[in-house]
Amino acid sequence: xxxxxxxxxxxxxxxxxxxxxxxxxxxxxxxxxxxxxxxxxxxxxxxxxxxxxxxxxxxxxxxxxxxxxxxxxxxxxxxxxxxxxxxxxxxxxxxxxxxxxxxxxxxxxxxxxxxxxxxxxxxxxxxxxxxxxxxxxxxxxxxxxxxxxxxxxxxxxxxxxxxxxxxxxxxxxxxxxxxxxxxxxxxxxxxxxxxxxxxxxxxxxxxxxxxxxxxxxxxxxxxxxxxxxxxxxxxxxxxxxxxxxxxxxxxxxxxxxxxxxxxxxxxxxxxxxxxxxxxxxxxxxxxxxxxxxxxxxxxxxxxxxxxxxxxxxxxxxxxxxxxxxxxxxxxxxxxx
Amino acid sequence: xxxxxxxxxxxxxxxxxxxxxxxxxxxxxxxxxxxxxxxxxxxxxxxxxxxxxxxxxxxxxxxxxxxxxxxxxxxxxxxxxxxxxxxxxxxxxxxxxxxxxxxxxxxxxxxxxxxxxxxxxxxxxxxxxxxxxxxxxxxxxxxxxxxxxxxxxxxxxxxxxxxxxxxxxxxxxxxxxxxxxxxxxxxxxxxxxxxxxxxxxxxxxxxxxxxxxxxxxxxxxxxxxxxxxxxxxxxxxxxxxxxxxxxxxxxxxxxxxxxxxxxxxxxxxxxxxxxxxxxxxxxxxxxxxxxxxxxxxxxxxxxxxxxxxxxxxxxxxxxxxxxxxxxxxxxxxxxxxxxxxxxxxxxxxxxxxxxxxxxxxxxxxxxxxxxxxxxxxxxxxxxxxxxxxxxxxxxxxxxxxxxxxxxxxxxxxxxxxxxxxxxxxxxxxxxxxxxxxxxxxxxxxxxxxxxxxxxxxxxxxxxxxxxxxxxxxxxxxxxxxxxxxxxxxxxxxxxxxxxxxxxxxxxxxxxxxxxxxxxxxxxxxxxxxxxxxxxxxxxxxxx
Numbered sequence: 001x002x003x004x005x006x007x008x009x010x011x012x013x014x015x016x017x018x019x020x021x022x023x024x025x026x027x028x029x030x031x032x033x034x035x036x037x038x039x040x041x042x043x044x045x046x047x048x049x050x051x052x053x054x055x056x057x058x059x060x061x062x063x064x065x066x067x068x069x070x071x072x073x074x075x076x077x078x079x080x081x082x083x084x085x086x087x088x089x090x091x092x093x094x095x096x097x098x099x100x101x102x103x104x105x106x107x108x109x110x111x112x113x114x115x116x117x118x119x120x121x122x123x124x125x126x127x128x129x130x131x132x133x134x135x136x137x138x139x140x141x142x143x144x145x146x147x148x149x150x151x152x153x154x155x156x157x158x159x160x161x162x163x164x165x166x167x168x169x170x171x172x173x174x175x176x177x178x179x180x181x182x183x184x185x186x187x188x189x190x191x192x193x194x195x196x197x198x199x200x201x202x203x204x205x206x207x208x209x210x211x212x213x214x215x216x217x218x219x220x221x222x223x224x225x226x227x228x229x230x231x232x233x234x235x236x237x238x239x240x241x242x243x244x245x246x247x248x249x250x251x252x253x254x255x256x257x258x259x260x261x262x263x264x265x266x267x268x269x270x271x272x273x274x275x276x277x278x279x280x281x282x283x284x285x286x287x288x289x290x291x292x293x294x295x296x297x298x299x300x301x302x303x304x305x306x307x308x309x310x311x312x313x314x315x316x317x318x319x320x321x322x323x324x325x326x327x328x329x330x331x332x333x334x335x336x
Numbered sequence: 337x338x339x340x341x342x343x344x345x346x347x348x349x350x351x352x353x354x355x356x357x358x359x360x361x362x363x364x365x366x367x368x369x370x371x372x373x374x375x376x377x378x379x380x381x382x383x384x385x386x387x388x389x390x391x392x393x394x395x396x397x398x399x400x401x402x403x404x405x406x407x408x409x410x411x412x413x414x415x416x417x418x419x420x421x422x423x424x425x426x427x428x429x430x431x432x433x434x435x436x437x438x439x440x441x442x443x444x445x446x447x448x449x450x451x452x453x454x455x456x457x458x459x460x461x462x463x464x465x466x467x468x469x470x471x472x473x474x475x476x477x478x479x480x481x482x483x484x485x486x487x488x489x490x491x492x493x494x495x496x497x498x499x500x501x502x503x504x505x506x507x508x509x510x511x512x513x514x515x516x517x518x519x520x521x522x523x524x525x526x527x528x529x530x531x532x533x534x535x536x537x538x539x540x541x542x543x544x545x546x547x548x549x550x551x552x553x554x555x556x557x558x559x560x561x562x563x564x565x566x567x568x569x570x571x572x573x574x575x576x577x578x579x580x581x582x583x584x585x586x587x588x589x590x591x592x593x594x595x596x597x598x599x600x601x602x603x604x605x606x607x608x609x610x611x612x613x614x615x616x617x618x619x620x621x622x623x624x625x626x627x628x629x630x631x632x633x634x635x636x637x638x639x640x641x642x643x644x645x646x647x648x649x650x651x652x653x654x655x656x657x658x659x660x661x662x663x664x665x666x667x668x669x670x671x672x673x674x675x676x677x678x679x680x681x682x683x684x685x686x687x688x689x690x691x692x693x694x695x696x697x698x699x700x701x702x703x704x705x706x707x708x709x710x711x712x713x714x715x716x717x718x719x720x721x722x723x724x725x726x727x728x729x730x731x732x733x734x735x736x737x738x739x740x741x742x743x744x745x746x747x748x749x750x751x752x753x754x755x756x757x758x759x760x761x762x763x764x765x766x767x768x769x770x771x772x773x774x775x776x777x778x779x780x781x782x783x784x785x786x787x788x789x790x791x792x793x794x795x796x797x798x799x800x801x802x803x804x805x806x807x808x809x810x811x812x813x814x815x816x817x818x819x820x821x822x823x824x825x826x827x828x829x830x831x832x833x834x835x836x837x838x839x840x841x842x843x844x845x846x847x848x849x850x851x852x853x854x855x856x857x858x859x860x861x862x863x864x865x866x867x868x869x870x871x872x873x874x875x876x877x878x879x
Contacts, residue, residue: 005477049427052423053420053423053424053427054420055417056416056417056418056419056420056422056423057418057419057420058419058420058421059418059419059640059680060640060676060677060680061676061680062421062513062516062676062750064502064505064506064511064513064749064750064778065748065749065750065751065752065778066506066749066752066778067752067754067777067778068752068754068755069705069751069752069753069754070705071703071705071716071753071756072701072716072719072720072723072756074723075719075755075756075759076755078752081778082752084705096509096511100509102434102506102507102508102509102511103432103434103507103509105506105507105779106434106507107437107438107507107774107779108437109437109443109804111350111352111443113347113348114347115344115347115350115803115807116807117443117803117804117807117808119772119774119775120774125432125433125434129432129509193433194353194354195352195354195433195436195437195448195451196431196433196436197354198354198359198448198454199359199431199433199436199448199451199453199454199457200431201431201478201479202477202478202479203478203479204430204431270470272427272428272429272430272431274427274428275428275429275430275509275510278424278427278428278510279428279509279510281420281424281428282421282424282425282428282510282511282512283420283421283424283511284421284505284511284512284513284516285510285511289751289752290705291675291676291679291680291708291709292674292675292679292705292706292707292708292709292711293704293705293706293707293708294707294708295679295680295683295684295708296679296680297680298680298681300418301680301681303685304641304644304645304648305384305645306645306648306649306652307543307544307645307649308652309627309652309653309656312544312545312546312627313627315544316545316552316553316554319552319553319554320553320554320626322554323553323554323557323558324557325553325554325557325579325580325626326579326580326581326582
């Protein structure tokens, strides 16, 4: 049901853009106003969210340690999984952000009669997530050729490597295929694995379907519904140079693609997609585990009522003396 | 005890298939054996926590203050501003499901609300519904809901079905720590007087007497004297521990469970033997405190503030006695508190004059990694002594034991204390077998009774939660004939005997320093016939 809602939402977005940019021919609205607004909302929204997180302090240093602490010199310290220094933290974060280290550790359980539990390595989610994020990244980098003139060398390199599988014209990009497969896997997994379906919200299906639709429209316009690429590049360069003039001859499919991308940009800061920024902010991962060596300061630390030793001794003094325990005060006389 | 079903019957009921429909519509059923009794009003009152009254979770009326919603929502707002963890963890979960099957309570119960992601969603849905614009406008469509009484009851039931072990956090791509979310949830519940007695009463006891059982100073001393007599009977050596002694080098603090409950008491005898040995051989001066006689911090299961109120005693006492540093016994969350909270909460206030960077006076080792807290784990201390050849150990005295080691959650995941206890084990015990690798070290499972859940009335919950750990023990029990589980946590020592009896009969429980106490040879000691439990030593069975 939640997947259907999401599907309906994405369809609605497609219909809006087909009607608006196609039937009504509101090209400057869909070609300039909305993209500018979306880009601004994305940048401002993203920054606001990160600043909002950063405003809350980290009162305690609570890293999750995944390896041996630094202690005695002859005990092998796990420098990355239980970092003692900032450089250890940096490596740990890099492994997390670039390689999805924690997901790599994933296991799955099986319960057999007995009862007998088994835990086996399970890397499908890691692989799917990695394939999705990297192909998305490469596609975004490739798209930069629309926004740059002359196109920088490294973007052309990405383009060439990605298109190495040349089966006639136009070049087929490897990432397009991987991207579609990965996102389909992530979507189907959410739909068919019972506990995934159980925990999923509309907000989980919607971005997947939205991104899938962006991929499909992009691929469609490249391989099937031809549009005027030169005109599109002219449009994007005009946008970048801040003198929005819309050239003739751009097909509706492009406006649909662009509108979906704009939706994603606006939706991004409002949603769980902010995990992109949040991953850097997580105190269980981005702090060194050196609490015993270096004092961490809690900015809102405040004094609390405590039960002092004097109060304690006052209550139990007699019995303490009887049992031979030393006391500070004997029969009201200070014992120094 | 509730009507606990037999082990295979309980196991056969586990079903991982989630029920039909939306979890928000799933009715809340508070099941016998899976919840702890409500707190005793006297305990709540003693430490000045809100809304002391007697109430019963099975009643419809939980006797909440009239403006309870306002209190909770204000409390949430305040905590969102104070803890970045809370804010970020409310926002960034993508529900990838990596944590779903990592919680031992889910693995043992199949209850979908025990999946860490869903446990967090209990709170997150209210965050969305009450604090975000989308959730306020779109409600359930945006995954938001309002804070109703049934939501509050759901919180109480499920936040006290989490042992704050952090296993899920190891697997989360964003490091979302359900323990942190449970801590916030429990703080909020405490604001309106929703607690459980197995936490509230220990908190009050620790505050008043120093230990969670409310044992008064003379009785505390009596218990330890009693162990010393036992030790004399076994070894011919009578330890003479000191209490509340000013001018001792080291203040020793251990969970009071070690002093009052088997099999922790044998671990306590191990400490006593070790300290006596070090005193006789090297002149080490260690003192025990009756005032700071609890290492475990039950305040941690209540609120950050209560944790601080109890924790401060450690430093206050070290300051009063003039100890140079503090040595800590085998305990789980005590070490989480020491490692991650203590120095931040209490460091500058109480450790002013006397305390120094810990140095082992016998080996000269400087514990640089404890330079600021001034507190060393006894496994680090003993490992250092062994490494420097300062202990005369006869491993063969533990030859009856085929040992496996349970990494206690908090030292493992909150600290990374993994190899020190293993080093001590390998030097005191000849037969040591690791459990399967996905169940040890940072992937270790909870005993099922952590974070204040070790009550008699929630036995079904504990047996379910302890299943994954017990199952791994069963594996080495069957494969290698393992007959003993070693651990470094007092809650473990309290929970495991029943748990293992239930799932893996024939496996006992020991602390690591019980092994040390058994193996340590005094210069002039009489020939030992039995171990610290009075069981015949290997080769002495027939005599």
